[in-house]
Amino acid sequence: MPQTKSPRSLFGELLDWMLAPLLVIWPVGVLLTWGVAQDLARRPYDRELGAAAQGLADQVQMRRDAQQALSLSAESLSLMRIEDDDQVLFQVLGPRGELLAGDARLALPVGVAPHSGPPLLRNEQLQGEALRVATLWRRASTDRPGWITIQVAETTGKRQRMASDIVKGVLLPQFVLLPLAALLGWLALVQGLRPLKALSERIRHREADDLSPIPEREAPEEILPLVRATNELLARREQAAQLQQQFLANAAHQLKTPLAGLRTQAELAGRALRSGQASAAELAQSFAQIANGSQRAAHMVNQLLALARADASAPLALEPVDLVDLARDVTQDFVPQALERRIDLGFDGPESPQLAVQGQRWQLVELLRNLVDNALRYTPRGGEVTVRVSEDPFGQVVVLQVEDSGPGIAPEARERVFQPFYRQLGTGVDGSGLGLTIAGQIAERHGTRIELDDARERRGPDTLPGARFTLRLPATPWPGGPGREA
Incomplete structure (x- = not known):
């Protein structure tokens, strides 16, 4: 049995987005703090180490036998100790690299030529212990070549302790501040989402038939688009409910007459x-009147069902539809009815090429059947009805037209004819008033509308202008390329 995915918590997601950066940035901050602490701890001790090397260099003296001698006063020895808790080493090498004084274990800097200048500071390892070494050079004498190398080194214990103290001083307060920040963030989210929770409670306690809009002033600015979209949906639902109630009332009234008859x-x-x-x-x-009445009632029921299907909210299952073939078949279905009424029913369309559109075939059939049925009902005996399929000059739109030679429809009534149960007065035509409504709704479901105008120019009161219903649909390539199927 598939498990349903639990809904996401907006509160949890916001809290995650607040805390996740802190949890990611905090380790980076620890590393940066440690690096800065190392630098801060190194600077003062490096100055002391350089001063010690400089003081040691000042003790080197030239004797008359051209040999260097090293004499260390008590003050120099105190400088060499620097700190009692760190080991201090020094080394003095002559021009030929001979050890004049100090510890022979200290290595010379690699890749650095002797030169005058400030002490060179570097890190070294001696028997697994970290050292900080200051190196400087002094010329042996003014008239003899060569350099004397002076090095002073110390272990890094006090540096590490100072760096650790700095890091502790910076990070320890954060262990208190971070949970406090998380708590304050949690409280801020609870307070910030309280209006949303109150709004959801008001909506939850609404009556099922309460479709009034949600007051926008009660909603936070961030969810105003959601509230407005919900209000638009509620307005559409209320309009649909009103239309449904009106439709049911009209349907009951319209069915009452044939059933009473x-x-x-x-x-x-x-x-x-x-x-x-x-x-x-x-x-x-x-019995003939009973049969006619039952036929009218059945026709109305069928149209009511067709209207309900055309008004369904489910998305259309679109497919390529050959409008030429569809229109020809529908026209042929109405030939017996046209012959009975002595009406010239014709079809005008291309013979071989297919004009395909994207649509739902049964709905387009229902649309055209209602247009043709309406035209035959309002066309007098001896009149003409033409079903026409054509393509616009640019090949982008397929045009479907139903044209008759009846009394036409006045311009002021052309919008109302698509309303349910509307019928023109004074025509004496029997019908349910639903055919054009069904056709109009099917057209809307296909993303277009039915255009209505006169079939010919109105030249006088005795001239029947006729009516022309026009439907335009975007053309689509027929699967498999042009040409008719066998």
């Missing part, structure tokens, strides 16, 4: 049969 005709036929006074012709007429 069926009941009346059935009662009259039954009464006539019981009395035995009705002729066969009268009974046949009553």
